[in-house]
Amino acid sequence: METLDRIGVLARFLPEWEPVRCRPQRDPYHLNSVDVHLLHTLAGMSRLLDGGDESDPLVAEAAAATEDRDALLLGALLHDIGKTGGGNHVPVGVEQATAALERMRLRARTRDLALFLVAEHLLLSDTATRRDLEDDDLVLDVAARVGDPERLAGLYLLTVADAKATGPLAWTPWRATLVRELVAKVQRVLERGELGPRAAERLEALGEGLRDLLPNEGPAEVDRFLERMPRGYLLATPAEQAAQDFPLLRPPVGAHEVRTLSGPGARPGTYALTVVASDRPGLLSWIAGSLSLAGLSILTAQVFTTDDGVAMDVFEVEGAFEAQIGEDRWREFRTTLRKAIEGRLSLEHRVAQKRTHYPGPNAAVAVEIGVHNDASDFFTVVEVGAPDRIGLLFDVTRTLAELHLDVHLAKVATYGHRVVDVFYVRDDLGRKVEDPERIAELERAVAARAGS
Template sequence: VERFMQTYYLHARTVQQVSARIVDRCTGTPSRVGARIRQLMGRDLGDGFTEIGREIHILPRHQELFAEDPVRLLKAFWYAQQTGFALSQGARDLIRGNLDRIDDAVRRSNRALGCFLAILRERTGVARILRQMHETGVLGAYIPEWGKLTCLVQHDLYHKYTVDVHTLLALEYLEQLDRAETTHAEEFQAIAAHLERPEVLKLAVLLHDIGKGEGHGHVATGRRLAVQILERMGLAPEEIAEVEFLVANHLVMAHLSQRRDLSDERMVVEFARQVKTIPLLQMLYLLTSLDIRAVGPDVWTEWKGALLWELYLKTHTILTRGIAEGVDDAARAAEVGTALLAELTAEFAPAAVRAHLDKAPVRYLLTTTAPRVAQHLRLIQRLEAGAEAAVQWAAYPMAGHAEVVVCAYGRPGRFARIVGTLTANGMNILSAAISTLADGLVIRQFQVDDGRGMAIGDPTAWARFEADLDRVLRGVADVRELILARRRDVLRRPAYKGRTPPPTRVEFDNVVSETHTVLDVRTADRLGLLYVISSVLSELGLDLSLAKITTEADQAVDVFYVTEAGGSKVPEGPRMEEIRRRLTEAISEGIG
């Protein structure tokens, strides 16, 4: 399918280019006398190029300029970038007619490399010029591996553009930073503005998907091809190594930020060890952001941006202070507990604070700020007054999500009921963090949006959720019925109309976390999915500490940090197979 669609788009592209040439010639051809006058009034740019009427022309007496020096095929675009003028249709036609002059000698030429890097070093106009080089065939002639990406379709619902268009869009977004209005846009701009060698980042963006022209496994292939291309160009070894690292790891930050526990310092430290330097971290952060933004409309969300920024900041802190060889969590937790006690006794009785902290797990102490602990203590006071559950919410419009904290004593299946009630109220769950105290109190913190990347700040909506949750937890209402009612009310297009939905995949990772088994579930997205999964985990006796929810087009990618009831990781073998089977069956059956 991908090859068929590539052939179709290549033919359509050819038709469009030929049509544009015909229109240009019909509308822009001056009279012979007028043309002569324009030539006399033209401004010589050098290398045989002349500016006439804000266009770059090649006069008849210079028609052999590319035969004399093939590097001028690249130089033409450097002049276009420096002047801001477009290449005339005649110049573009002459360039297309001389593409075969870009041979291996030109590709290995230091002068060609110097010209190409000069284009990349500019702050603006890089994406526009590379797009013109692509349209005329110069980019594919200079980098033959790039030619395989032309009109290459990615056969999934997630990627909306062909690989070449996606890549050039990513470069375009880099130049549009000054107009970005998203959270952390200023920080993004500052990082990009202070790069020592911006051309290294732009080479990485240009080549990050170069392996897709060879089929599956594009990261490993792309790494090899990037080195091959840059060595042929004659780039400095240290710059080749940097681009190689960026291409090889361009998916890592998105994976860690969206699907792993960012409060796990050991995980972040291991990532910092891989990155090694702050300049590489900065470029990898920028590359990751640009790559996600260029996938398609609405793929980038404020939530993804916030997670990515959190990983960047934590890694930057570790690289700045130096990577410690050992992390003593118990000692750090004791220090944090002492500091929290001192800070919170202004509002709460010292005995109450001390009792709460003594019952809290180490992870809670290491990841919970004093204002957050104070919030939890207030919710606990409401529970002690007789509430079934204590709820507090806050909307963060700039970040594109709302946060809700639910405090209640643990009961089997209670997390699933809370999740189901959120779903039934039209709240799209982005993540969930669970802290269980020694006395059975469970503090559950959710990040949610409205399904379109917007925060939910309507007090009426939250009051309705609290009322439904109270009814569900007291056994007055059936959460499954609430979800089914929601599904009937919401007009949802068939996710996989005319196609077979992807199979459910359940994978386990006992390495990335020292304390938990990480469960990755990838399946077709549907209303109530998280409720179904969390219900099965509860039935299997698994304790859930963290959930991170991602949707790629119509496919859900959900991650769960779980342990057995006694606190151990899930053992490999029959137990994992049982979990995989039960989840697959339940997801297939749905909720009715």
């Protein structure tokens, strides 16, 4: 196929190919031009269908569920055919792919599946890295868009092939695990018509599991822990993790006290970090700044507050410059955070000072801010696309705190020199941000801080 592309035969057979031939990609994480990327994705899809990735059991399962190989190969070949310059390439790609597939006079089933893959090829990756996978409505919406297990299998294979053809930064272990988690949840809905055990059953199972794991604690103490913790924490946290978090809340947390728990993360190459401190405005930004100064990068953050005003913030982090994080690094983080809480250290000054020792942000990467109120029933979702740099998350969370917005969930996805930070926020009265003037101010303030 690459030979056919080089000598121009592919463009004669497929006129829609000509605009993407030798067209450079306008982002740093795509290693190849559009046409070469499409051909590499096609080759990757062929390998996956032939069982070429033994490290991922889900690939073999998805390949076995595929009945229409031609549709998947065509979807891989055409998924970025709309990248002809400027604007959203997906609707353009659907239009181009429709014309091309109509000329091929394929079976309606093959054509429709290939078009579905072109239209939805970003769905799994974008949803997994930018949305709350504990949101049941979100999973149901994705399942409705996918429709059936065979389409889900094809979409997963295309997601893998597309990412691996993009470059090493596009299919990290962290991103792969998130996508697989989403696929498993959607698959359960499509096959069984349910999300999993109901909330009441999950809460009851957590309580029983926690009592079994803490045999030396009185039942009343365990019950008090369950009563103090917010529902979101109880539904999202396995009993084993809750048992490790239990001692962090005893005895009562002092005004300037910081307690932490760190260990291997659930995903390869990551670390789990729990921070407990007295809740106050700006705490998340202090934690983000302290992590940045200690050379640690946040991948995800979940923010919980007990009924008596203690923050328990749960992070997934990785080393900003090396894979292994030693105790000296955790100690540096704790010391910095404690000084910031006590008012003995200016994080803004220290982060700005550290930034001077590193190259500035890539000017070619634009700052893009999106505020969405239709992505969640209870939170406003703020998306921040910006050039990656030291202290970016600290600056953005500091801005959100200044605007009296509480962060419930944060996700960070890095694509080469570009970062997409996603925040689920509410105001200090627990409401979504829906006033147009306030939304405009939020967009301006975050854009100014992210672009500085």
